[in-house]
Amino acid sequence: MPNRITMTDVAHAAGVSLMTVSRVVNEKEDVSSETRQRVLDVIHKLGYRPSSIARGLATRRTGTLGLVVPDIDNPFFSGIVRGAENQAYAEGYSVFLCNTNEDPQRELAVLQSLEDHFIDGLMLCSSRLEPDTLREAVSHFPTVVLVSRQIDEACTGTLLIDDEMGGRLAAEHLLQAGHTKIGFISGPQVSHSGKWRLKGYCSALQDSGIGIKDGWITYCAPVVEEGRRATLKLLENYPELTAVICHNDLVAVGAIHACSELSRILPNQLALIGFDDIPMASVVTPALTTCRVPREELGTQAMGLLLRQIEDCQDRDIKNILIRPELIVRASAP
Amino acid sequence: MPNRITMTDVAHAAGVSLMTVSRVVNEKEDVSSETRQRVLDVIHKLGYRPSSIARGLATRRTGTLGLVVPDIDNPFFSGIVRGAENQAYAEGYSVFLCNTNEDPQRELAVLQSLEDHFIDGLMLCSSRLEPDTLREAVSHFPTVVLVSRQIDEACTGTLLIDDEMGGRLAAEHLLQAGHTKIGFISGPQVSHSGKWRLKGYCSALQDSGIGIKDGWITYCAPVVEEGRRATLKLLENYPELTAVICHNDLVAVGAIHACSELSRILPNQLALIGFDDIPMASVVTPALTTCRVPREELGTQAMGLLLRQIEDCQDRDIKNILIRPELIVRASAP
DNA sequence: CTGTTAGCGCTTTCAG
DNA sequence: CTGAAAGCGCTAACAG
Numbered sequence: 001m002p003n004r005i006t007m008t009d010v011a012h013a014a015g016v017s018l019m020t021v022s023r024v025v026n027e028k029e030d031v032s033s034e035t036r037q038r039v040l041d042v043i044h045k046l047g048y049r050p051s052s053i054a055r056g057l058a059t060r061r062t063g064t065l066g067l068v069v070p071d072i073d074n075p076f077f078s079g080i081v082r083g084a085e086n087q088a089y090a091e092g093y094s095v096f097l098c099n100t101n102e103d104p105q106r107e108l109a110v111l112q113s114l115e116d117h118f119i120d121g122l123m124l125c126s127s128r129l130e131p132d133t134l135r136e137a138v139s140h141f142p143t144v145v146l147v148s149r150q151i152d153e154a155c156t157g158t159l160l161i162d163d164e165m166g167g168r169l170a171a172e173h174l175l176q177a178g179h180t181k182i183g184f185i186s187g188p189q190v191s192h193s194g195k196w197r198l199k200g201y202c203s204a205l206q207d208s209g210i211g212i213k214d215g216w217i218t219y220c221a222p223v224v225e226e227g228r229r230a231t232l233k234l235l236e237n238y239p240e241l242t243a244v245i246c247h248n249d250l251v252a253v254g255a256i257h258a259c260s261e262l263s264r265i266l267p268n269q270l271a272l273i274g275f276d277d278i279p280m281a282s283v284v285t286p287a288l289t290t291c292r293v294p295r296e297e298l299g300t301q302a303m304g305l306l307l308r309q310i311e312d313c314q315d316r317d318i319k320n321i322l323i324r325p326e327l328i329v330r331a332s333a334p
Numbered sequence: 335m336p337n338r339i340t341m342t343d344v345a346h347a348a349g350v351s352l353m354t355v356s357r358v359v360n361e362k363e364d365v366s367s368e369t370r371q372r373v374l375d376v377i378h379k380l381g382y383r384p385s386s387i388a389r390g391l392a393t394r395r396t397g398t399l400g401l402v403v404p405d406i407d408n409p410f411f412s413g414i415v416r417g418a419e420n421q422a423y424a425e426g427y428s429v430f431l432c433n434t435n436e437d438p439q440r441e442l443a444v445l446q447s448l449e450d451h452f453i454d455g456l457m458l459c460s461s462r463l464e465p466d467t468l469r470e471a472v473s474h475f476p477t478v479v480l481v482s483r484q485i486d487e488a489c490t491g492t493l494l495i496d497d498e499m500g501g502r503l504a505a506e507h508l509l510q511a512g513h514t515k516i517g518f519i520s521g522p523q524v525s526h527s528g529k530w531r532l533k534g535y536c537s538a539l540q541d542s543g544i545g546i547k548d549g550w551i552t553y554c555a556p557v558v559e560e561g562r563r564a565t566l567k568l569l570e571n572y573p574e575l576t577a578v579i580c581h582n583d584l585v586a587v588g589a590i591h592a593c594s595e596l597s598r599i600l601p602n603q604l605a606l607i608g609f610d611d612i613p614m615a616s617v618v619t620p621a622l623t624t625c626r627v628p629r630e631e632l633g634t635q636a637m638g639l640l641l642r643q644i645e646d647c648q649d650r651d652i653k654n655i656l657i658r659p660e661l662i663v664r665a666s667a668p
Numbered sequence: 669c670t671g672t673t674a675g676c677g678c679t680t681t682c683a684g
Numbered sequence: 685c686t687g688a689a690a691g692c693g694c695t696a697a698c699a700g
Contacts, residue, residue: 019680026679051391071416072406073413082406094448096431097419106423224617253617284618285619296407338693342694351670351672391675391677671700678692684688
């Protein structure tokens with residue numbers, strides 16, 4: 001690791017002042033094309049590249065972004081991260097990835113660390129913080145985009161999934177297929193998505209004249225094993241159910257396992273709908289009918305929004321993007 | 335976003351010099367416990383936190399790391415990233431995540447950008463660069479750990495999966511079940527893992543006295559669809575095969591699809607073994623027998639190695655860690 | 669034990 | 685069009 005070439009080295013070698021080099025590097029107009037070329041040549045020959053941190057210290061813009069997710073190993077988030085990182089890369093930014101492991105304490109800690117690194121913008125996915133805490137934390141950043149979480153103010157961008165529509169789509173699909181006894185396994189009670197998906201389901205059922213029954217609705221952590229357990233319990237208490245909507249595909253896969261244990265044949269004896277359309281959804285048997293959320297595109301869009309707000313400083317109104325889920329019909333609920 | 339408190343502010347408020355504050359912040363010994371306490375109080379009251387970039391500029395240590403992966407949305411890598419980020423967080427480092435999308439050009443670009451950010455260390459997974467290019471690129475960093483890729487020198491740490499053993503385990507399992515006609519669908523020809531898994535398979539077959547046939551070995555991109563295609567072609571040319579080992583679980587899932595199209599019943603008419611044991615492996619039908627690679631632990635260990643080398647500067651010998659895969663027997667190859 | 673003087677590498681004034 | 689001076693916030697070396 002040889003010592004890095006600095007701007008001073010270049011200035012020296014080109015026989016100009018520091019400032020001239022700086023101007024060339026930053027593509028300022030007021031340099032004669034002759035000197036510009038000379039400097040450029042030296043830069044090229046010496047392999048000079050500016051130090052991001054020195055520049056960051058001087059300008060308070062670091063060219064770095066923060067990307068916070070609850071669990072990078074969850075395909076839903078890894079898809080988002082892929083899209084987001086892509087977009088950031090395309091515009092020349094580097095991104096700090098922070099995994100909170102669903103722990104609000106840790107979320108707070110990574111936000112603080114991000115702050116200390118003077119990131120230019122923050123993309124925060126599915127924050128698990130209390131509204132007031134979140135508002136406060138977020139206020140320390142120059143630019144913020146929230147994904148799948150809403151607060152009334154203080155933040156410059158929001159990207160939401162139309163979860164209510166998703167819940168409604170799923171329910172209506174089942175209603176049209178003639179189901180009248182439809183259960184709902186929602187995610188953790190704190191989940192923003194869970195709340196709205198449930199709301200969509202409820203209103204679809206009510207609109208159709210078929211009531212809801214409290215017992216048909218249950219909650220679980222959004223992982224396969226918990227989905228299995230929740231399904232076993234739900235079907236034990238309410239064997240009359242002919243269809244179940246699950247908070248996400250992982251829960252739905254758990255439900256498939258449960259049905260196999262109960263020798264309940266899918267989809268005839270139970271129709272199943274998931275959410276997200278993760279890769280697993282199309283490879284299980286039966287393949288899952290699910291509300292697809294375009295994960296990568298969501299990441300791209302959210303990051304795009306963040307970058308737009310960083311660049312156009314005048315235009316800082318809160319911008320909201322709503323992503324619509326799409327029902328993908330497969331064998332589990334034809 | 336109010337203006338940040340600086341060290342000078344603290345010095346002022348505490349009636350001491352800049353240096354004293356610096357000493358307190360950095361937990362140097364030579365400060366009277368009295369002044370130390372006073373400074374600490376002011377720091378607390380003002381909510382002062384040091385600027386990572388200013389410190390980075392002064393010390394050339396930034397508290398940041400680079401983590402480069404070919405595809406963050408591939409569960410294999412998202413598991414590694416989860417483990418690695420965890421470990422980095424535990425030791426107070428922030429990590430830049432860079433996704434290369436399997437593109438060597440982009441890999442080179444992100445490495446350069448990481449260099450410009452003066453990261454303290456680099457963890458590079460499954461580099462797609464040519465040996466010489468890789469060696470050169472890596473030489474610009476103070477500390478490097480390579481995952482699943484080996485070069486003779488110039489880098490301080492290596493974490494390898496014992497892929498040869500994995501290939502051997504898979505082959506021996508099939509041999510013991512009585513198979514003698516075993517195909518192998520390897521990953522891309524450049525893949526380090528692919529090469530060694532294949533080698534393990536070859537030597538197991540040779541050791542057992544059963545020869546190998548070139549045609550039984552084929553290559554494909556490590557994704558479901560390509561696995562499907564490769565399987566169709568392989569079985570068309572060599573219908574006599576009774577078992578196939580796949581480069582990873584995604585390819586194996588593709589193989590399942592192919593068999594279903596060919597009405598070839600698994601595992602009776604074809605036994606299948608994958609690699610990695612991603613979550614999908616246990617939910618497909620039939621469930622995949624696979625060589626598990628402990629992805630998250632791999633990430634933890636690799637990052638742990640990197641951090642150890644950053645901290646103990648004296649002890650910079652190349653350290654190698656070898657992770658052993660474990661055969662998980664399921665329905666696809668009982 | 670504490671303070672002073674430089675300087676990390678770059679940009680932002682302001683002069684020429 | 686180009687350069688000199690000052691400073692971003694912090695730490696490393698010396699002094700005292």
